[in-house]
């Protein structure tokens with residue numbers, strides 16, 4: 095680091111200027127609002143729904159949250175980077191169909207199909223990112239196009255090779271057992287069903303948080319979402335960061351797709367539409383700004399957790415599940431208001 | 444890479460008969476300008492005169508359509524701002540100096556982060572960056588209560604100063620400032636002007652863009668006035684008075700406003 099204007103030696107005492115108190119720093123984090131919301135909803139269902147209080151129910155809530163949450167974290171990162179991905183929901187199905195179809199049709203080891211599916215998912219992410227960057231068309235439109243193309247291809251390809259709208263079983267093929275253990279194993283400990291996906295989810299949240307806050311890439315993600323022209327002007331490789339984020343969503347779609355494939359055994363080709371909004375909603379509940387440049391992985395995970403609690407809580411409370419979406423919509427509005435309030439009062443200092 | 448030898452005949456950066464059009468719009472035509480070490484070159488002109496376009500070419504954000512751009516006497520075309528930065532040309536843009544939602548220290552080090560550790564686990568050395576950012580800003584007279592606050596919460600002048608301090612800290616040889624005083628009050632303008640002079644004294648070549656002939660005349664060694672993309676005046680400090688500069692800048696009707704501005 096060459097300093098052209100000569101630096102006076104810093105006063106030793108100055109270096110340790112006090113930072114904000116911990117509670118204050120917690121309060122101004124993007125996920126602060128969603129943490130409060132999650133606690134409130136937890137208390138609510140804990141009080142009103144007796145089955146909700148059992149540990150096993152909580153494990154189910156976590157599992158529901160994890161299926162959504164792995165995608166929500168990736169989509170949250172992408173949103174912090176200033177872009178959307180509407181194709182993320184069907185891309186999960188595409189990945190699972192790719193793995194099943196390639197393995198079955200060519201009678202391959204399941205590992206080959208799974209890695210081929212990874213290639214497909216990363217390619218979809220790359221394509222989304224590349225088109226958004228190179229053409230300047232809003233990501234909303236580009237990925238809407240991708241959503242429709244994938245949705246059509248999912249159904250058409252599956253019907254073409256199987257004659258139905260679901261994939262063939264591959265559970266008796268080579269390599270299946272090991273992959274099932276990686277993506278979909280579960281243990282029962284003291285009557286509580288622990289799914290490995292929940293652990294994966296927590297791991298991904300931890301990695302994403304570390305990357306966002308502690309690495310250069312994380313700095314760049316905030317910058318390209320906050321003001322991509324400023325970021326470019328100081329030398330941030332904007333195109334690479336954004337394409338990388340789309341490919342991260344691709345990776346997450348592959349991972350969740352593999353989980354669904356190895357836990358459900360067959361995949362319904364029409365699945366996935368509408369999920370993309372759940373990911374975006376989870377990220378927004380977690381404090382990610384729709385306009386980019388602000389948010390957190392923990393927040394997106396919290397958003398997914400709130401989804402999981404609501405989804406299961408309504409069932410445990412014995413209410414008509416039709417109310418689920420009403421509940422969710424109200425929560426989205428409340429969370430957004432709460433986040434806005436937190437940000438405003440944090441800004442006042 | 445050392446070019447702070449002021450007696451050297453080659454300019455740090457030089458543009459010659461440069462031209463640029465955006466589609467059918469001619470933003471710049473036949474403009475020439477030299478940036479020497481230890482000198483401040485002022486570029487003046489009305490809105491839309493082509494000032495920003497000129498410096499965006501020098502800083503790699505746009506490419507010129509005609510003419511030549513030389514860095515250290517060597518003909519160059521930058522394909523990205525990173526290339527210009529690597530040649531020691533740092534720019535503080537009027538409209539894109541900082542990322543408002545990011546913390547002050549993250550902005551300060553954006554694109555040139557300090558990291559520790561190795562391999563894939565390289566992470567930001569945030570303590571060192573916080574400390575350095577605070578020290579560098581303190582040198583400009585900006586004492587922040589909190590280096591963790593978003594830059595968007597700073598005043599316009601403070602934001603400019605963060606951007607300038609960043610450019611100087613990262614060893615720029617050429618500092619391009621696009622209307623750094625445009626949104627500032629008298630006192631904060633004074634701080635920016637003083638710091639610009641400090642950068643010059645440290646041997647940097649400075650390009651200072653402004654609407655304000657008063658500011659320009661205070662610190663400029665050389666003046667280029669643009670009008671509708673063409674050079675209207677190109678003169679050294681000895682050859683031009685403040686009145687002349689004002690006259691060149693302002694066509695009749697705007698003179699009244701300018702006089703008012705100068706007499707504050």
Ligand SMILES: Nc1ncnc2c1ncn2[C@@H]1O[C@H](COP(=O)(O)OP(=O)(O)OP(=O)(O)O)[C@@H](O)[C@H]1O
Nearest residue numbers: 465468469470488489490491492493494495496497
């Ligand atoms: N990206 C662009 N696309 C099309 N035209 C542009 C673009 N950028 C600038 N122009 C045009 O080029 C001309 C010069 O603009 P420029 O921004 O260089 O002016 P300026 O001297 O910096 O003005 P100001 O004082 O308002 O900042 C203007 O007519 C402007 O409309």
Ligand SMILES: [Mg+2]
Nearest residue numbers: 494495537621
């Ligand atoms: Mg301009």
